[in-house]
Amino acid sequence: MIDKKPVYLGIDKDKEKKYLEWVSKTLQNCCACPRKCGVNRLENEIGHCKIGRYARVSSAFPHFGEESCLVGWHGSGTIFFSGCNLNCVFCQNYEISQYPSGPECSAEIIAEMMLNLQSLGCHNINLVSPSHVIPQIIESLIIAKQGGLQLPIVYNTNSYDSIDSLKILGNWIDIYMPDIKYWEEETACKYSNAKNYPNIVKESIKEMHRQVGDLVISSDGIAQRGLLVRHLVMPGLIHETKEILKWLAKEISKNTYINIMEQYRPTYKVLYNPCYSKISRRPMRGEIEEAIHYAKLYGLSRIAD
Numbered sequence: 332m333i334d335k336k337p338v339y340l341g342i343d344k345d346k347e348k349k350y351l352e353w354v355s356k357t358l359q360n361c362c363a364c365p366r367k368c369g370v371n372r373l374e375n376e377i378g379h380c381k382i383g384r385y386a387r388v389s390s391a392f393p394h395f396g397e398e399s400c401l402v403g404w405h406g407s408g409t410i411f412f413s414g415c416n417l418n419c420v421f422c423q424n425y426e427i428s429q430y431p432s433g434p435e436c437s438a439e440i441i442a443e444m445m446l447n448l449q450s451l452g453c454h455n456i457n458l459v460s461p462s463h464v465i466p467q468i469i470e471s472l473i474i475a476k477q478g479g480l481q482l483p484i485v486y487n488t489n490s491y492d493s494i495d496s497l498k499i500l501g502n503w504i505d506i507y508m509p510d511i512k513y514w515e516e517e518t519a520c521k522y523s524n525a526k527n528y529p530n531i532v533k534e535s536i537k538e539m540h541r542q543v544g545d546l547v548i549s550s551d552g553i554a555q556r557g558l559l560v561r562h563l564v565m566p567g568l569i570h571e572t573k574e575i576l577k578w579l580a581k582e583i584s585k586n587t588y589i590n591i592m593e594q595y596r597p598t599y600k601v602l603y604n605p606c607y608s609k610i611s612r613r614p615m616r617g618e619i620e621e622a623i624h625y626a627k628l629y630g631l632s633r634i635a636d
């Protein structure tokens with residue numbers, strides 16, 4: 332049940348044309364994400380994310396493993412994009428994120444996926460790993476909207492996003508779901524090859540919150556609009572967790588809805604490269620409890636179960 336109409340239903344034809352102009356301009360000299368590779372993706376040139384003109388979709392299905400306010404009864408209509416602008420050495424989806432696979436999909440095909448997920452009764456369209464395919468997402472949403480899409484869009488991101496691209500997304504996205512993993516630049520460079528990560532991620536989350544505010548959940552328990560932050564607790568990095576939670580409470584909002592995630596497990600490069608031995612274990616129960624303790628201590632009370 333939708334209590335409130337998604338924000339993109341207010342976009343008119345003239346504005347759609349402006350968005351398509353932005354899509355061409357951004358892909359021609361790619362600056363869709365903070366890497367700013369400058370490659371011409373209209374000509375199928377490949378940058379850091381390894382994705383050219385067309386987005387690759389790894390899978391699209393009603394997902395029942397997301398937060399309960401997204402899943403509801405019929406699932407979250409998830410579209411997993413291949414490729415990524417980060418290179419996390421512990422990525423659990425590295426076969427998809429680091430070695431892009433799945434078919435190249437036109438905007439028409441992605442729009443059809445969205446409409447299909449809607450017809451299956453999903454409560455939202457959940458775009459996973461979207462930061463490097465924002466232009467392709469905008470193209471698809473324009474077509475899906477014309478085809479009758481009415482579901483709120485969830486932007487499920489690693490937060491290594493361009494502020495300019497986020498501003499473009501402002502009229503399309505109802506629910507931002509950013510992840511924030513590290514507080515220290517050195518840690519982000521070592522484990523995710525993400526230069527300037529702390530500044531980029533903090534500015535991105537501020538922009539997301541400026542656009543949509545705190546998470547609003549309907550009377551029947553379904554997320555409608557707002558910010559839902561994920562924090563993956565990393566082994567041995569609880570001091571960074573503490574700073575992140577303090578910052579969220581102070582600089583974003585004490586009313587931030589946060590999912591403190593405990594599913595980190597060593598995989599991918601962490602399994603064989605001794606450089607990453609400090610994170611080659613699961614977080615201990617005590618570390619998860621400490622993270623929840625700090626969240627409460629700083630006044631964050633909306634913690635996902």
Ligand code: SF4
Nearest residue numbers: 361364367368378380
């Ligand atoms: S989206 Fe890809 S090609 Fe474009 S700037 Fe980012 S990493 Fe580079």
